[in-house]
Amino acid sequence: MTKEDLTDISRPEEKIKEYHTDELTVYWYPKQCSHAGKCWGDLPEVFDLDKKPWIDLNKASTEAIIKAIDKCPSDALKYKVKEGVQIDPAIATGPGSVDYKVAPTEFVTIKMVKNGPLLVKGAAKIMDPDGKLIKESNHIVLCACGKSDNKPFCDGSHARK
Ligand code: SF4
Ligand code: FES
Structure with a gap:
């Protein structure tokens, strides 16, 4: 998947911010962030609105960051595991993954x-x-x-x- 594929189709001009570690790329869509605070509630050392940049991926493990991003209610945070990195696919394919496929559900x-x-x-x-x-x-x-x-x-x- 390319960065262009990640752009919100309703907002092709929206700027996506990118953050990196050796294992992970994290994308943040500022205009989709509902400021629900799930991310900083889980990992305040990583997601800190008082700091610039407000995301510091070096403050927690890759698994912990993935779990926190999976809880983002608005798709404002996404992650991509870098090629060659060994992470349990069961952990790395949650709703926050850029490769996550929307599955049909009985009810909305x-x-x-x-x-x-x-x-x-x-x-x-x-x-x-x-x-x-x-x-x-x-x-x-x-x-x-x-x-x-x-x-x-x-x-x-x-x-x-
Ligand atoms: S969890 Fe998602 S929507 Fe909530 S503050 Fe963090 S990025 Fe924004
Ligand atoms: S901006 Fe209207 S409900 Fe959040």
Whole structure:
């Protein structure tokens, strides 16, 4: 998969930030980050908004970083294991992997977050008004407050004053 393939199809111009170790490449899509804080809740030494750059991959093991990224609810973080690196495929192919395939699910659930976004869980497709597919994933965070600059996706604006 190339970096171009990773670009959000709804936002081809969106800048993707990249972070590296010898074993891992991590991609961050700032406009899709709902600032839910799962990543820094799990690994505050790696994901620290008070630092620049805010991601320091040298502060935890590759496995721990992968597990934290797999929990990102909005696909704002993705990882790719570098070629030749020996990591248990069962660990390295979770929802945060760039190679993750969206599997069909029987139900899609949509959970409302108080004063925040809608959390979509289950394989779903988001289409634009012309019927063009703009996102396919089994975890999507949609803006419900109307303030996002990246509609229909939440970009964390609901949490900013
Ligand atoms: S949306 Fe993902 S990248 Fe953004 S704060 Fe939450 S877990 Fe971290
Ligand atoms: S709900 Fe997060 S920006 Fe609107």
